[in-house]
Amino acid sequence: MGIAVLGPLLVAGVGNVSRRDRVVLAALAVRAGHPVRSEELIDALWGEHPPSSAHKILQGCVVRLRKALGPDAIETSSHGYLLALPPDQLDSQRFERMVVRARELLALGRADRAAYQLTEALGLWNGEAFSDLEEWPPAMREARRLHELRLEAEELRADALLRSGRHSEVLAEIRALVRAAPLREHRWVLQAHAQYRAGQQGEALRTLHQLKSVLATKLGVDPGPDVIALEGAILRRDASLLSGSPAVASRSTCPYRGLRAFDVDDADRFFGRRADVDACLEALRRTSLLALVGPSGSGKSSLMRAGLGAALRSRGTPAVAITPGQRPVDALTAMAGAPAGTALLIDQFEELFSLCDDPAQRQEFLRLLAAEARARTVVIALRADHLADLSAYGDFVRLVERGLYIVGGLGEAGPAEAIEAPARQSGLVIEAGLVDLLVREVKDDPGALPLLSHVLLETWRRREGNTLTVAGYRASGGIHGAVAQSAEALYAKVAVDQRHTLRDTVLRLVAPGPQGEPVRSRVPRRMVATDSDRDHLIEQLVAARLVTSDDGVLEITHEALARAWPRLRGVARR
Template identity: 45%
Template sequence: MRPRERTLLSALVLRAGRPITTDELAEALWSDSLPETWTKQLQASIGRVRVAIGRDAIETTPGAYTLRIDPDTVDAERFERFAASARRHLDEDPARALDAAQRALELWRGTPYADIGSWPPAVVEAGRLDEVRMELEELRVDARLRLGEAAASVADAERLVREAPLREGRWVLLATALYRSGRQADALAAIRAARDRLADELGAEPGTELADLELAILRHDDALDPGDVPERPSTACPYRGLQPFGVEDEEEFFGRDADIDAALARIGRSRFLAISGASGSGKSSLVRAGVVPALQRRGDRVVILTPEQDLDVQIKHAVWSGRTDVVVIDQFEEVFHGGEADLDAAAGAITQAVLTGTIVILVVRSDFLDDCAGHPDLAPLVAEGVHLVGPMAPPALRQAIEEPARRAGLHLESGLVELILRDAAGEAGALPHLSHALVETWIRREGATLTVAGYEASGGISGAIAQSADRLYETMDTDQRVTCRWLLLRLVALAPDGSAIRRRVPSKPLRADGAREQVLSMLARARLVSAEADSVEVAHESLATAWPRLQAWLEEDAEGTRILAAVAAAAEAWNAAGRPEDDLLRGARMQAALEWRDAEPRDLTDVERAFLDASATRATAERKQLEDRAQRDRRQNRRLRTLLSVAAGLIVLLVGAGSVAVVTSQEANAQRDSATLEALLATSIALQASERDVSALLAAEAYRRWPDDPRTRSGLVRVLRVPTACSAPLSPRRPETCSGTSSPAPKTH
């Protein structure tokens, strides 16, 4: 912004919320040297300022302009608000007053309204603000004296006296600090020095306050003692935010006594207990900071497991090690998002552990309780013992809010607890949101006091998570925002029913990249993720529902999130097994993963990138082998088709030759048969005279063999018609008989 526009904006800020005339603006810009076109120049400058801060920020009225902006965006407004709070709380809460004064002074960055330093209204306002600054510096030392920090306040009091030696109140603060530090002589010397300075420069005697202080110091008046010094609050936040309580947090865990007693009673009757509740109901904190410490106090050896890799192996190792009495399995619902084999193995290990006498405590979300009851191994156990964790009753919730604050030396402003209880009423999964809102309220505390204003500024139960997440996101540059998105999509997924599921992923691959490590550290500092030595996970799955931006990411790319999770798990398994080729992706899974990777830039780890590259390389090699084999097969097929064509031609030729041979053979047979027939008939005819019987037999044989040939019939008839020779007479009274056909005997005379 150019100097003229800065000057114009300063003048508007000075009168923020109130109209300032064009004449006043002209005086601020040009003093007495108005150019002829000052109105047009003023309008042009107003337009440029509107472009810089927003067109709706400057309201135009006839002959005037009004700046309409949030007062909290103006340092001067915030400075005065903190100053008023410091004055108001000095007597009743010096720690809160000290905090407000410190916040106000941190906003002081030189001369106020330096861009319009010659404009009379700015001169007056700058002088007034400077007076407030000096007052706050004195109030800060006064508050520290009331808190019992006399020795530490001496240096500040001496600096204030050097800067403004004619302000009598500063001499009072210095003398009081010296006296309470055990330096009575130095305190009296300071008062004498004040008297001399005032006399020399103003010709005046010290005021009543300084004179009374000198007399009180000489008398060692008890009124000079600080009295009961308030306990300084802890510098650590007593609330956990989105992160669950751990075993070591038992002293800070309040409000669940009844649930702890009920869980212990059930364990006394059964060796299995499922502690279930809605997401955000506090079941993990109940077990870790409530039930487990109680079991340890009675002498039980407890192991806490989570469904990472090979849960069944972890359970068996804990049971068979001989050093475990109780196995706690937290976040058991994560098992259902693995394969059925993992679920069956874990369920079998749990059943075996119970049968061997080990107590098993299962912590599972209530929306997965039916799945547990439907598993054949878990069903009998779940039927025996389930403890449902519901919303905390108002008295218990009040205790969970007030007791950590009391232990930390903090105060809760009147009305704050009632406001929180109203917002949390009936919300089964509100505990992480409530705890995070308390963390944000603690960050905005005034001294040792958590205020209603701080709670409302945090966004309350409904908006604290989204506000803090958005605030962090806005501080990131473009590359960090992309990395943040991919990191969170690794850690959170949506179940088929739309509920959020957090994933625990190995931290080593994520931390291998410097940019990703930086974003991960930012998320961890904001308590949005929990980064341990070997794993990373979101602090709570409610982050997905409480932060609209993350919810939108998940819904926009639900399939991509699923592919990312599958690729990450497969890549880690492949890397852990020594990168064997058999573990690479194939087929439709590989194709989907590669298409997803190539669709847009993805924030993949080195292992995941190498895994996909190796899968693609193997697929390319296999495809090349198939193409080479297909080409060989095509060449072989072409050769076979050629050979088949030749063979077909040969077959045709052979068939043709065979046909000719058959015809020739048939003709030869016919000729042979005809010759045989002719020979038989000729022989028959030749023997008719001499061997009539043989001739007849030959003719009959020829007819039998060739009955359709007319020659055989003719030959047979001829033989039969030839007269046969008569035999000798047998008796003179009988006619002679002849062989063959009988014929009339010739008459004899």
């Protein structure tokens, strides 16, 4: 059994499929492995004007599809219908896996194998993705994403062929790629590189000059640094142009988040929590309020936003994220203009007790939140040491009890996936032994995830070419020393007479918790940046990724800074 959606929908071994059945199957394939509500399938079939018998017709479509695909291919749940085929039976999922594998092969220097893998992957396309669902918004979004990945795969294949020394063979193909998408700068770079290798130095320079003209005329922008560097290398006949390709250069964007939590838009870089996301989605079938509870650093915020928030959005459910702050009732006004069905995500729920001093505000907030949970999906992320604080609010604590999900470490395979998968995506190579070393460091420590992400960021900064090394990891200070080393490096860089101000600035963003533990506080920037010197220090803290500044509000990126930096330990507990 195989289903093709990268073009007109086809089912291997099955004859003609009616238009309605094709639409239903394609809509299920858009969210393969996740339920699709009946109302959404009806919207895909008829748009805003469904017939009165729509539900009965839909049931007939599902019955016929089960006969064609097998009785277990489409599951029914309280949340709708779910396409439950193995991933290798859906061409869109197979395509994505092959592109990821090709990136990994290319990073390892196996260009021939990468080129073969990409040729096979691109051969799966027979037209536009989900062409049977041209007007259904979820399918349109997924089709655009897959189309962008297809364009990238075309460029990766050309790059792989160049690295294999097949510049004469691929030059005509690259010219065709440029004509098909002239605003994709990297295609011009590949063309110039191929021309230079083919002995056409003048043509290569003309290609880059033409690129500059296209960018200036169409977009009003200048070319990126890669173009300038390649032009200079061609002019001086740099020998490296005959042995490498533009994509061999070290990546300028780090795939790791450091101390910052993953957000909804970071879902494509969020790895290691698939089982948790699935379990949480299953829990939301039973209850409308889900409480993610775990120690500081266990990854609650990332799981809620990049895991659940992104999964809900992929199903067509928008989400709004808030934090309680000092006036939690006011924070709920974010839902005032939200469309019906919008999920509510509440991060740092412990602020209800650590920042809000008004018992009446707390009581009213929890009353309103219970009402919200009757009308929409609500997910909260709460630090485990504040769970007991809810015991005084009987009605609300019963809701939390029904939807409690304990967030622990990443298990056995999770840490390795969180390290390796972003590296593969970015074309990075990991030195043998580094993954095992990192996994041992974080084993049995559910609060070490932000430290792991930060040390990976610091190891990336010390990479050798495209390789993350054990030496780079050790130079960063290791799991428990990297945060302190980053803070200490900034401390040493500022003028001596500003160091007290720097430490005082950070301390203003930390408050002592009930047991004296450091709790990050969100403070309006105008209350901290009272002069130009403090404002400059804040910018340095933001650049070092130790502090975030969003919407005029400052906060330290993670409590780990207060715990791990010796200059703050003890002081923050006073």
